[in-house]
Amino acid sequence: MSDAALPPLTIVEIQSRVAAELSRIGSVIDELGARFAEAGEELALVGGPVRDAMIGRLQNDLDFTTSARPDVTERLVAGWADAVWDMGRDFGTIGCRKGPWQVEITTYRSETYDPSSRKPDVDFGDTLEGDLGRRDFSVNSMAVRVPGRDFVDPFGGIVDLAERVLRTPGAPEDSFSDDPLRMMRAARFAAQLGFSVAPEVVEAMTAMAGRIEIISAERVRDELVKLVCAPYPRLGLTLLVETGLATYVLPELPALALERDEHHRHKDVYEHTLTVLEQSIDLEHRLGGGPDFVSRFAALMHDVGKPRTRRFEDGGIVTFHHHDVVGAKITRKRMKALRFSNHDIDAVARLVELHLRFHGYGSGEWTDSAVRRYVRDAGDQLERLHILTRADCTTRNQRKADRLRRTYDSLEERIARLSEEEELAAIRPDLDGNRIMEVLGIGPGREVGQAYAFLLELRMDEGPKSREEAEAALREWWAARS
Incomplete structure (x- = not known):
């Protein structure tokens, strides 16, 4: 797959897509808009749903912003919605469900961070334009007033979207100062949408990268997961590394850009890692679902033990002995710092530790006993280990690549045969x-x-x-x- 930025859109394409999407969701937005208008309140479809309509990404999650305070919003949706919840009340948000539609309605607001705070102060605003001005990027600062369906775009979001570029509504320094997590979101949106990032935004991210440290590990983790599971993760990861943000949120990644030895006797580990990630994504169909974070993150972390284990030996040979074991320990430490679940930590660390095991297979010298141990040690991560091991072949020598592929085909065939004969997945002693x-x-x-x-x-x-x-x-x- 390629992470190259996508070609620009035309305004005609955008208008056509928006008209089709508004028609699709018309019954919801018109009914809801009428209820708020009758109560003397403003309501507008805003943010991601407007942006996604313009690029042809359909969804049933609808975000609105309103002049109404939360208590008024709750009263207006009562009797219309099938279910109502208010977990976001402190942030001005009331959620509800209407048939297949998930709806969130948030009072006009502005939120800023104290320089040393991890949590935003929330203040309600009075105008739609003011609410749009405090949003992260211009492509998310567009709105459609309902029920009249008037388009509102005070910051040129439609032009930026047509050009597939991320800009902030105001000065990026102000935006990132208000909410430093927006720097991570820039990388995430680049990865999700295939957009480039405006030079002034990149410059501000580089200058302010250290400010990400005031954001909680959980919020950083959530953005990182969305980035890694996006269609174009290389775009986002490269942006994190080039701006220095990765130094704070995932320092193991830029550390892979090892200084090359004078004879260039080892690969560029950083570029190799990104290629392995892309190749693992190409094999995700084997898991039978959508984007798989564990598989992708294992690909991203599989060689993080190399910087710490690199040695130069006689004859200009470069070695990375035990980088699999060291890498697994580094992976556990980083994922714990980012507050990942024990289940995810165990899964990714196991894959990192086992990713070299196959290379002892040679041309098929393993005994059946060794194959059984391979399956036992992989446990419920066996299919992901197949993916990682295959993706880890990035040689440009086609003959060598074909040989490795055939050899792994042979190993998988032996695993399948033994599994059929012996139920390897549930292997246990013959006596309890x-x-x-x-x-x-x-x-x-x-x-x-x-x-x-x-x-x-x-x-x-x-x-x-x-x-x-x-x-x-x-x-x-x-x-x-x-």
Whole structure:
């Protein structure tokens, strides 16, 4: 896949798409707009839904802004909506559902950050134009008043959208000072929309990168996940690295841009990593779903142990011994700092630690025992490990690439055969704990665990055994141990 910026749109294309989208959602926006107008309040479709309508991205999540205060909004949607919720009341937002439509209505507002605060101060505003002016980018600062469907674009968002460029409504320094997370959102929108970022915005991000430190790890994490799962992640990641933001939110990524040795005897690890990410995305169809964060983030982190393990040996040879193990530890530490769930941390770290295991396979020298251990160690991440291992081949030597692909095909075929014969995914000893105690005549304790571990290793080495064979092996082990 390519992360090149997409070609410009024409105003005619944009107008046509907006007309079609307003027609599609007309029953909702006209009914809701009429209710607010009858109450003497203003209501406008705003932000992402307007932008997405212009680029042909249909959605059922509709965002509105209004002159009404939250209590008034709640009263006006009561009886119209199928369900209403107010978890965002403190930020001026009332949410509701109407048939298939998810609706959020937020009072005109402005929010700013104290220089040392992680949370915004929220003040309600009085005008639509004022509300639009405090938004992050001009392409998100357009609105459609309802029910009249008047288009409002005080900051030239439609031109920026046609040119596929991200600009701020006012000075980017002011915007990023008010909410530093907008710098991360610039990278995220570039990755999601395939847009370029205006030079003055890049300059402000570079100058103010350190201000991202006042933002909570959870909010940074959420933006990073959206960026990595976007259609064009290379655009966003490159922007994070070039502006210095990555130094604060994901320092392992720019660290991959190692100083090249004079003989150029190792690849550019940073560029290699981005290529592996793209190639893993091309293989995501194997998982049967949409964008897969665990698979993508493992690709992004798989070589983060290289800077710490690089050594120059005699003859100009460059080595990265144990960078898989070191990288897994680095990955755990970074993901914990970003407040990821233990499940995601374990999954990504396991993939990073195992990504080199296949290279011991040679041309098929592994025994069935080694194949079983490969499957056992991968556990429920086996399919993602297949993807990462295949994506990690970025050689330009077509003969070598074909050989690696055929060899991995062979490994997968052996895994499939053994899985069919032995149920590898649920591999366990041939005797359970209760039977172990019966055979050995012992009660619960450490010895049962040791016997279980012995039988599991036996199962790995020699495959499944009959009950009688397993019991005989267990008695022999116990006698030798005694």
